[in-house]
Amino acid sequence: MRSEISVEHSRVNVNRHEVAAFLKTVAQVTGSDRVHAGEEDRQAYSDQMGFDLARHEPSGAVAPRSVEELREVVLAANVHKVPLWPISRGKNFGYGGAAPVQAGAVVVDLSGLRRIHEIDEKRGVCVVEPGVGFYDLYDELTRRGHPLWLSVPGNAWGSVAGNALERGKGPQPYGDHGAQICGLEVMLPDGSLVRTGTGAMEGSATWHLSRDTYGPAWDQMFCQSNFGIVTRLGLWLMPAPEATLSVDYALPDASDLARGVDALYPLRQRGLIDHDPAWVSYVGIASFVGPRAQWYEGEGLLPEDVGASIRSQLGIGWWNSQLNFYGPEKVIRAKFEVVAEALAAQLGQRPEPRLWRQGDDFGASHAGIPSTRDMAMIDWYGGRGGHLGFSPILPADGARAQAQFESTRARFEAAGIDYYGAFSVGARAIININEILYDRDNAQMARAVPQLMDTLIADAAKEGYGEYRTHIDAMDTVAATQNYGVDASGVGAMGRLNGVLKDALDPHGILAPGKQGIWPARYRS
Template sequence: MADRIFPPGLDAASFDSAINALKRELGEDKVFDTELDRNTYIDPYALGDGLDHAASAALAPTSVEEVQAIVRLANEHKLPVWPVARGKNLGYGGASPVLAGSAVLDMTRMNQILDVDERYAYATLEPGVGFYQFHEHLTNNDIPLWMSVPANGWGSVIGNALERGIGYTPYGDNTTKLCGLEVVTPTGEIVRTGMGAMEGNKSWAHYPYSFGPSWDQMFVQSNLGVVTKANMWMMPEPEMTAHAQVNLPEMEDIKWAMDILADLRLRGIIEHNVVFGNYLHDASAFTTRADWYEGEGPIPDEIAEKIQETYNVGWWTFHLSLFGDGGVVEAKQKIVNEAFEPRLGKKLEWRHWQKGQPREPFSIAVGVPMVLPLNVVNWMGGRGGHIGFSPILPPSGELAYDAFLRRKRRFEEAGLDYYSSFTVGHRHIANVNMILYNRDDADMVSRARNLFTQMIKDAREEGYGEYRTHIDFMQPVADTYDYNNHALKRLNETVKDALDPNGVIAPGKSGVWPARLREGRE
């Protein structure tokens, strides 16, 4: 259970003074500081009990003015706050703060869909708007615009984009579809980025820059402000889509298949992020490990073969989607067939969706949220959890195969099942190595933690860095970005100290600490 814990510099009396001031300002129904409240914000997948990241309280504003009041009082009382959009950043720490004792600034109640412009294909949203809520709004109002949704549909549309999350339509690089933010700075001032910096500007959601420096990405994966609304570009509904599953029977097939995919992505034939995953993807979503094997060590090859046969998957499997007018889709389908079929030795089987048909059978490939992939946490039994190590690689089949062999060997050394995928972006690969564990098995948790730590070291030695990580590992991952004696880290700290002199906004986020808390963090 999460006992009362206070952030550095505050004792019980000064913390209570801060909480009482917040209750007077916001109302008691928006400030949560009981033991039950604190337990609610513990990471459900924590590598351990999660108490090393326990919050001291939670604050639930309903307006930007209340966010300003929270930030003002946080400065006055030196109370660090940890902003979350909906707190569903599962696998990365959930709603838990890096610094134990921080108060969670939970913006779930700020969930207004402020504008959806069908003609120009954008939406203006508050951070509490979730994928399911937004999908329902679009569907109920017959708005022919599609979201790009991640595997976990419980999360926030804006929150996912601010963490560089991805989806699987052509608009799947979600952070690049942000076009103008409204932000409460660490001193409580409201600033709008892009064209929104001009009062009454009519192009805020149309052009992502303004005049002079552009600051949107400064607030992505950062602790330099609290985003209270954002514009998001959306995908106009296409006339049709085509979908095919590609099974690769051999481990080595990743080499040639990845090179073909990278070429098709670069040329714009395939426009979405392609998840190139191993056989455990399907098995872990629908069954548990005990359904297949209860022995020690990683799953043996004969069990792997049985899983592949049962779910009609290869050692590697990926899904391709094509979008656009009918003639465009048909032309792209021909190009994809000519690229893959000679190597596969058989024809690709395509399923098609036409405008007006239900999209649900095609799920996240066409912007329909789901949560089925979260079933993977049940794979090892007990109170399950998952955490992903995801270094970025050039889109080379040879490099991907080499990374696969290295990571697979580390999983085997740790006695854990190798669950991995390579998400093929426009000019990169994100190698997502998913560690599945049972939180009730202390030895397994220890092995999972050691495996993650080892992979950080390995990737750095190979010249790769992770793009997004769990709160436990933000500091060691940030430390791998060491060019010119950690020049980027020093730049981040300089900006942090200038904008947030009291260090109250999310200290430790992405390895960036304010001056007053920096001592001893190395």
């Protein structure tokens, strides 16, 4: 452990002497091997896809192995007034990775808390600590014979709990991961523990089974917030289905998005499709196959004739969507027939479905098997690749989706970036997930990408579209778009409410300052 810590790029001042004293104190609790404060350590916990690592470089990291050790870390931070940045596994790529908003904060790495407390096969529930990854939980479910299926994000390298708390998404029926949370154990900034929902009763028999509780429901208050550190999370999982049926649709032109959206969302709303299908642009699919140089090595934007060649080679459309049906074979075949008939009338297509039954190889099942395939997209431009996520929410409406696409695509192209977007179609709303791909060593991209992000946020806000999740660089910017009830200081009603809760729960302002734009009183000025 190195005691001299230089912090030069903080938004606010972090006292390096207090940080050194804090790390010395917690080393006595965790052992010095769990305190990481060397130069390489600080870089390892920085944003590995950032253009300027120092912008969010922490002072170091500490890795407790138990709730008891975590409590001592939190108590010491209160004494020394040192800001902490808790992470589950630090794989929040595209949104900041393990890095804190505030440079100089100390990362609290919870990857050592890896206990799977419970798997209730009959009721479809798991209870996990923050260090449990998707592969860990999948391995345990495999050992049990796959009684329950996971919903996994595109890159499943990270934490089950961490992904749910950031409201991560997956393309399965339980794909709204934040909505599957039921019952948390949370360490508050004073080191005390609270259990949400019916877990507030000692010996509760229904802690992770029901969200109906006496009084306010707090599960969602700890999602995307800095009000506490989640040490245990209950999550609902899908019972393994008897069969699955999958079918692919492709739309040939960029202008086809509107009819694609309008074809899907009424079927989703009626429950005929039981997951949020997405229309994905062809560059997204191509980026999983290989780098751009595989098709084009020239400068500037990907030419349209090259794009057409890519689509032809891969057998895909400009927009592409996959629908999956889960359940008894008779039921899913019947649902598919209704969906296929409706889409044939609207899209002029009736592709052949693929059927999987229990006992078949899992290859065609879409069984929520963890994968890191989507990380291949960061190699699109070559060099030290990276990506940044921009994800506004808009109404489920084809015309609005088409307008949002065309506006966003124009901004991408003005910045010299190939457009990669997806429109995840829900029953009433759409999440427009845009992946800004870049080469971190490209000076032009280093200038253009941050400006592009700010422009996209402003454009969306003018339309009344807010983001559901954002990069640490943009947290203050997105928080500022929540301007209902703005006061003379320029702070909206939600910002003031968050500030009141933050100051009440965390009077010393130690826990994740700046997360989601929520700053404690000591830093707000």
